[in-house]
Amino acid sequence: xxxxxxxxxxxxxxxxxAEEYVYSISKERNISKGETLIREGQKVRKxxxxxxxxxxxxxxDKTGKEHTLQFAIKNWWMSDFMAIYSNQIATLTVESITxxxxxxxxxxxxxxxxNLYPEFETFQRKNLERHLxxxxxxxxxxxxxxxxxxxxxxxxxxxxxxxxTPNYHIASYLGITQQSLSRIRVEKTKK
Amino acid sequence: xxxxxxxxxxxxxxxxxAEEYVYSISKERNISKGETLIREGQKVRKxxxxxxxxxxxxxxDKTGKEHTLQFAIKNWWMSDFMAIYSNQIATLTVESITxxxxxxxxxxxxxxxxNLYPEFETFQRKNLERHLxxxxxxxxxxxxxxxxxxxxxxxxxxxxxxxxTPNYHIASYLGITQQSLSRIRVEKTKK
DNA sequence: AAATAAAATAACCCTATGGTAAGAAATGTT
DNA sequence: AACATTTCTTACCATAGGGTTATTTTATTT
Numbered sequence: 001x002x003x004x005x006x007x008x009x010x011x012x013x014x015x016x017x018a019e020e021y022v023y024s025i026s027k028e029r030n031i032s033k034g035e036t037l038i039r040e041g042q043k044v045r046k047x048x049x050x051x052x053x054x055x056x057x058x059x060x061d062k063t064g065k066e067h068t069l070q071f072a073i074k075n076w077w078m079s080d081f082m083a084i085y086s087n088q089i090a091t092l093t094v095e096s097i098t099x100x101x102x103x104x105x106x107x108x109x110x111x112x113x114x115n116l117y118p119e120f121e122t123f124q125r126k127n128l129e130r131h132l133x134x135x136x137x138x139x140x141x142x143x144x145x146x147x148x149x150x151x152x153x154x155x156x157x158x159x160x161x162x163x164x165t166p167n168y169h170i171a172s173y174l175g176i177t178q179q180s181l182s183r184i185r186v187e188k189t190k191k
Numbered sequence: 192x193x194x195x196x197x198x199x200x201x202x203x204x205x206x207x208x209a210e211e212y213v214y215s216i217s218k219e220r221n222i223s224k225g226e227t228l229i230r231e232g233q234k235v236r237k238x239x240x241x242x243x244x245x246x247x248x249x250x251x252d253k254t255g256k257e258h259t260l261q262f263a264i265k266n267w268w269m270s271d272f273m274a275i276y277s278n279q280i281a282t283l284t285v286e287s288i289t290x291x292x293x294x295x296x297x298x299x300x301x302x303x304x305x306n307l308y309p310e311f312e313t314f315q316r317k318n319l320e321r322h323l324x325x326x327x328x329x330x331x332x333x334x335x336x337x338x339x340x341x342x343x344x345x346x347x348x349x350x351x352x353x354x355x356t357p358n359y360h361i362a363s364y365l366g367i368t369q370q371s372l373s374r375i376r377v378e379k380t381k382k
Numbered sequence: 383a384a385a386t387a388a389a390a391t392a393a394c395c396c397t398a399t400g401g402t403a404a405g406a407a408a409t410g411t412t
Numbered sequence: 413a414a415c416a417t418t419t420c421t422t423a424c425c426a427t428a429g430g431g432t433t434a435t436t437t438t439a440t441t442t
Contacts, residue, residue, distance in 0.1 A: 059331055067334040069327060082327050085320040114316070118309040125305070125312060128319035129276040135326035136260060136273050140250055142333050143258040143366045147399075166419060175334045180399055182421055338429075357389060371429050373391050 003051040004103050007075055012126075018117035025109040031100040038080050038094035047079040047107045048072075053100030054161055056169060057092045068173035071097075071161055077127060079107065097165045147176045148184050194242040195294050198266060203317075209308035216300040222291040229271050229285035238270040238298045239263075244291030245352055247360060248283045259364035262288075262352055268318060270298065288356045338367045339375050 004026070005019060014022075031037065031053070038044055040060060048055065055072040057080065069092060072078035080092040084107050114121040141150055151174055155162060162170065167185070168178035176184075195217070196210060205213075222228070222244070229235055231251060239246065246263040248271065260283060263269035271283040275298050305312040332341055342365055346353060353361065358376070359369035 059335070061335045065335070067331060069331060069334075081320070082324045085324050114313065118312065121309065121312055121316060122305065125316045125319060128316060128323060129272070132319060132323050132326065133273045133276050135323065135330065138330060139326065139333070140258060140260060142330070143260075143363075144250070144252045144256070168419075172334075176398095177400060178420075179401085179422085183399085186421075359389075367428095368430060369390075370392085370431085374429085377391070 003075075004049050012119050012123050014119055014123075015117065018113075018120055021113065021116060022120070025106060025113070027104045029102050029104050031096045031102055033096055033099050036093060036095045037078075037102075038090055038092065040090050040093045042090055044080045044083040044090045045107055047077060047084065047105045047110055048094070049103040049105070050074055050076055050078060051101040051103060053096060053098040053102075054164060055094055055100060055102070056097050056165070057094045058169075058172065059092050066169075066172050067175075068169055071158055071165075071173065073158065073160070077131070078102075097161075097169065142175060147174060147180060148188075150174045151181065151184055194266075195240050203310050203314050205310055205314075206308065209304075209311055212304065212307060213311070216297060216304070218295045220293050220295050222287045222293055224287055224290050227284060227286045228269075228293075229281055229283065231281050231284045233281055235271045235274040235281045236298055238268060238275065238296045238301055239285070240294040240296070241265055241267055241269060242292040242294065244287060244289040244293075245355060246285055246291060246293070247288050247356070248285045249360075249363065250283050257360075257363050258366075259360055262349055262356075262364065264349065264351070268322070288352075288360065333366060338365055338371060339378075341365045342372065342375055 005014075005022065028051075037046065037048060037055065038057075050072050052074060055078045056068055057070045057072070057078060058066045058068045060066050070078065078094055080090045080094065082088070083090045083092070110124075114124070141153060145153070151170070154170060154174060167181055171178045171181040174181065196205075196213065228237065228239060228246065229248075241263050242265060244264075246269045247259055248261045248263070248269060249257045249259045251257050261269065269285055271281045271285065273279070273283070274281045301315075305315070332344060336344070342361070345361060345365065358372050362369045362372040365372065
């Protein structure tokens with residue numbers, strides 16, 4: 001819990017009571033590599049804050065192919081936000097691609113904090129802003145960069161992920177096939 | 192202003208004072224087609240709420256090609272949120288693609304409402320959630336749909352935009368060239 | 383209505399990426 | 413260490429979409 005609280009405290013003032021409440025509704029969990037935290041088609045009850053390791057969210061299309069929406073590393077939130085915010089069944093699956101330390105929140109209880117402690121709503125609003133910025137950048141990158149440029153950027157943004165996840169997950173994040181990524185990687189070593 | 196207030200009131204309770212404050216810092220503006228509201232490279236001072244018409248935000252790459260990030264129709268906010276939330280110079284241009292009625296806010300003053308009226312922060316948090324959901328969907332569509340499927344979806348989501356904007360803006364939103372979109376449209380009429 | 387400008391389509395060929403399948407390399411398991 | 417499984421690479425051809433340029437259509441201006 002330390003991690004989240006220190007993160008919160010550095011960005012907004014948080015009262016003793018608010019801090020205690022956050023403790024009371026959260027649960028530190030050690031997740032081992034390959035666990036599924038949220039499953040497509042089921043109700044989404046949890047939201048996760050990553051302290052260590054990496055989570056991945058993806059959807060599966062009709063042909064069975066996976067498409068990675070996000071990798072969440074330290075200090076990022078992860079859930080199926082489409083499901084939570086629109087009150088629908090999960091369309092995403094969330095799984096751990098490394099051993100992780102996460103803080104688990106019940107999504108409903110997290111909603112209720114806002115009424116009790118407005119300072120927490122400020123914290124969450126800022127997280128949403130940060131998340132939105134990151135999604136805007138992602139969309140623009142997808143529109144204007146080549147697959148190779150996107151891969152370079154990915155390596156910059158997530159320098160630690162490459163070692164921990166198979167390349168086809170990265171490919172599915174970049175919007176290309178495993179084979180195309182392999183080709184790009186090979187050409188890179190030639191240069 | 193009526194529009195925004197009614198929108199706010201339907202989603203959250205808003206005190207008389209908060210309502211008056213929102214009035215005091217906002218300005219109704221009639222925008223004619225083709226005006227530039229935010230310009231790439233300049234400081235971003237304004238955020239817009241669309242009551243009528245349609246705004247478009249886009250970035251321009253090294254080769255001069257435009258990439259459309261968003262179309263904003265009734266009840267959506269528009270600005271360069273990357274610039275505002277990261278306190279940087281605009282990388283986007285925002286222009287009107289039809290005559291519009293918008294409510295203009297000074298972005299800084301909008302920040303200050305949150306301290307004065309926490310109920311406004313709730314409103315804004317919900318807007319951010321809605322916006323985030325829309326971006327997540329957009330990314331997943333880009334990853335899993337063909338250009339033609341994305342175009343079909345676009346026509347569903349923005350049935351009124353097609354008549355008001357040149358096709359190359361739509362193409363730049365879909366991530367394809369004007370010529371490819373033309374090809375898709377022609378094939379569609381054959382079917 | 384004529385002239386001009388802007389947008390859309392068409393036709394060319396080219397390139398990046400996809401699909402499939404097979405083999406090589408790496409990793410995990412007994 | 414041997415085997416099985418997973419992941420990565422290679423090679424083939426197929427295809428969607430890009431770049432360029434020309435032509436047609438539509439919209440705008442005079």
